Amino acid sequence: MGKAWKFGHDIDTDVIIPARYLNSSDPAFLAAHCMEDADTSFAQKVQDGDIIVGGKNFGCGSSREHAPVAIKAAKVKAVIAESYARIFYRNSLNIGMPILECPEAVAGIDNGDEVDVDLSSGQIRNLTKGTSFQARPFPVFMQDLIKAGGLIPYVKGNRKNA
Amino acid sequence: MIVENLNSKRGYVPVGMTIAEKILAAHAGLDHVVPGEIINAKLDLVLANDITGPFAIQEFEKLGVDKVFDKEKVAMVPDHFTPNKDIASAEQSKIIKDFSKRHHLTHYWEAGRVGIEHCLLPEQGVVLPGDLIIGADSHTCTYGALGAFATGVGSTDCGAAMATGEAWFRVPESLKFVFNGSRFQPWVGGKDLILYMIGKIGVDGARYKAMEFTGEGIRNLSMDNRLTMCNMAVEAGAKAGIIEPDEITLNYVKTRAKREYKIYHSDPDANYEKIFELNSADIPLQVAFPHLPENTKSVDEASGIKIDQVVIGSCTNGRLEDLEITAKILKGKKVHPEIRCLIFPGTRDIYLEALRRGWIETMIEAGAAVSTPTCGPCLGGHMGILAKGERALSTTNRNFVGRMGHPQSEVYLCNPAVAAASAVRGEIVHPREVVNNG
Numbered sequence: 392m393g394k395a396w397k398f399g400h401d402i403d404t405d406v407i408i409p410a411r412y413l414n415s416s417d418p419a420f421l422a423a424h425c426m427e428d429a430d431t432s433f434a435q436k437v438q439d440g441d442i443i444v445g446g447k448n449f450g451c452g453s454s455r456e457h458a459p460v461a462i463k464a465a466k467v468k469a470v471i472a473e474s475y476a477r478i479f480y481r482n483s484l485n486i487g488m489p490i491l492e493c494p495e496a497v498a499g500i501d502n503g504d505e506v507d508v509d510l511s512s513g514q515i516r517n518l519t520k521g522t523s524f525q526a527r528p529f530p531v532f533m534q535d536l537i538k539a540g541g542l543i544p545y546v547k548g549n550r551k552n553a
Numbered sequence: 554m555i556v557e558n559l560n561s562k563r564g565y566v567p568v569g570m571t572i573a574e575k576i577l578a579a580h581a582g583l584d585h586v587v588p589g590e591i592i593n594a595k596l597d598l599v600l601a602n603d604i605t606g607p608f609a610i611q612e613f614e615k616l617g618v619d620k621v622f623d624k625e626k627v628a629m630v631p632d633h634f635t636p637n638k639d640i641a642s643a644e645q646s647k648i649i650k651d652f653s654k655r656h657h658l659t660h661y662w663e664a665g666r667v668g669i670e671h672c673l674l675p676e677q678g679v680v681l682p683g684d685l686i687i688g689a690d691s692h693t694c695t696y697g698a699l700g701a702f703a704t705g706v707g708s709t710d711c712g713a714a715m716a717t718g719e720a721w722f723r724v725p726e727s728l729k730f731v732f733n734g735s736r737f738q739p740w741v742g743g744k745d746l747i748l749y750m751i752g753k754i755g756v757d758g759a760r761y762k763a764m765e766f767t768g769e770g771i772r773n774l775s776m777d778n779r780l781t782m783c784n785m786a787v788e789a790g791a792k793a794g795i796i797e798p799d800e801i802t803l804n805y806v807k808t809r810a811k812r813e814y815k816i817y818h819s820d821p822d823a824n825y826e827k828i829f830e831l832n833s834a835d836i837p838l839q840v841a842f843p844h845l846p847e848n849t850k851s852v853d854e855a856s857g858i859k860i861d862q863v864v865i866g867s868c869t870n871g872r873l874e875d876l877e878i879t880a881k882i883l884k885g886k887k888v889h890p891e892i893r894c895l896i897f898p899g900t901r902d903i904y905l906e907a908l909r910r911g912w913i914e915t916m917i918e919a920g921a922a923v924s925t926p927t928c929g930p931c932l933g934g935h936m937g938i939l940a941k942g943e944r945a946l947s948t949t950n951r952n953f954v955g956r957m958g959h960p961q962s963e964v965y966l967c968n969p970a971v972a973a974a975s976a977v978r979g980e981i982v983h984p985r986e987v988v989n990n991g
């Protein structure tokens with residue numbers, strides 16, 4: 392369970408982690424600047440288990456994997472958005488950062504609401520409002536990849552079996 | 554790693570394929586693919602840069618393999634913070650340099666010979682028609698201009714692919730953009746066409762799709778302009794931008810290619826999710842307002858907006874024709890006293906050729922600062938950062954909040970003609986006003 396941090400449409404990777412911090416790939420450093428250009432207080436105030444809620448096309452822009460890494464290292468439990476930019480979507484799953492697509496949940500969650508997410512079933516519950524939503528499940532291929540713990544362990548497993 | 558192969562499903566009826574589908578099918582060893590299908594495919598090139606490379610190398614090393622899949626098919630391009638802007642960046646560059654040496658990579662370049670990856674790799678014939686390419690950089694989609702399928706990925710995908718030479722793809726739906734009529738308005742180039750389209754469909758208008766550009770307008774467009782167009786496909790959320798090869802493509806690659814390549818065309822009965830018809834002559838010069846590339850207006854609507862900095866270059870507009878237009882406009886004129894005009898040729902070869910033709914001299918005489926090739930200001934990296942409240946007009950591809958410096962600075966996007974003319978005037982202006990008024 393955690394607090395929802397709500398952002399708008401087209402949250403781009405420059406907002407999630409500005410390029411001026413990309414001379415490092417240290418997750419803790421990236422987390423300290425996460426979402427800085429949208430909300431300067433985010434990195435200080437975000438708590439373990441909080442949730443980011445975004446509009447459409449979340450994570451658009453560059454291919455920097457630093458973006459989902461920064462969010463994950465900020466201890467955000469999941470991102471819920473109406474839709475995602477494709478590279479961000481792929482990167483998030485590859486590093487094991489859970490992201491859910493659910494426009495209804497985005498509409499039904501306000502900034503600061505207490506939200507609980509069950510990653511295995513895709514169920515999202517808004518405890519503040521007493522409502523619940525069902526996110527679209529991941530494609531089978533993705534589920535395998537997530538189960539393996541991301542792309543690297545997945546490839547490693549496949550190579551061993553080959 | 555092949556997950557689903559719809560070929561084997563019964564009741565399958567063959568229909569034509571788009572160029573994007575054909576390239577994906579061929580690299581997956583399949584006769585046919587359809588949108589939505591997930592395939593595993595062999596890659597012709599995997600690339601990374603000084604920002605994404607170290608991360609990719611870290612993931613590669615976790616796999617415990619001792620070799621890259623093919624030393625000629627992995628490219629490392631130190632272009633973002635190079636020549637290294639500080640100690641941290643120098644450490645990042647060193648990681649990719651050491652890796653390139655250790656694995657004897659054919660495609661690694663040092664400062665002085667390097668260029669911006671998406672200008673450099675086509676120019677050097679490293680990417681070719683029919684290729685399937687992934688790069689840990691979102692503008693990898695640029696190579697679609699050669700009739701390749703190229704797309705950006707993150708560092709983990711890149712690291713895994715450096716080991717396996719393969720990646721999984723969801724076959725994208727294709728969108729077709731037909732430019733009817735071979736004539737464009739004066740000064741209009743590839744940049745205006747792509748900005749205009751992004752303005753129409755929005756920054757997620759082609760999310761996950763392949764954008765295929767075609768029609769008489771495209772057939773008359775130079776390679777430099779085509780590269781500009783495909784470069785910004787990702788700004789509409791696309792997985793790839795692609796243009797069928799023709800005479801112009803073949804002329805471009807013939808002197809550069811050092812290996813075999815294959816030409817693919819879309820079938821007449823190929824399936825497109827949507828077809829957009831545009832009149833080439835209707836498209837005016839474009840300016841994208843902060844803070845999204847979709848906020849486009851005609852240059853006349855932007856006229857009179859005061860600026861502090863002009864940037865000409867990047868993987869979008871740092872090629873020879875871009876510099877030619879810039880020099881043409883700056884010739885015999887002066888950059889406005891209050892403007893910083895920064896010009897970044899995309900590669901060493903482009904720089905040299907511009908130098909030989911006297912264009913660099915023209916630019917410097919006009920009062921512009923000309924730099925060695927680097928991404929520099931495009932991503933707010935170095936060599937031209939904006940202060941709070943400053944405004945730039947730039948030929949780059951993104952105008953997000955804080956993209957070029959302070960979160961309260963602004964970036965407007967345009968083509969090189971508009972940028973150069975505005976540098977002279979000190980505010981956004983249509984090039985005709987500067988050129989005709991001496």
Ligand code: SF4
Nearest residue numbers: 669867868928931932
């Ligand atoms: S020039 Fe800009 S957009 Fe192009 S690769 Fe460099 S940073 Fe990215």
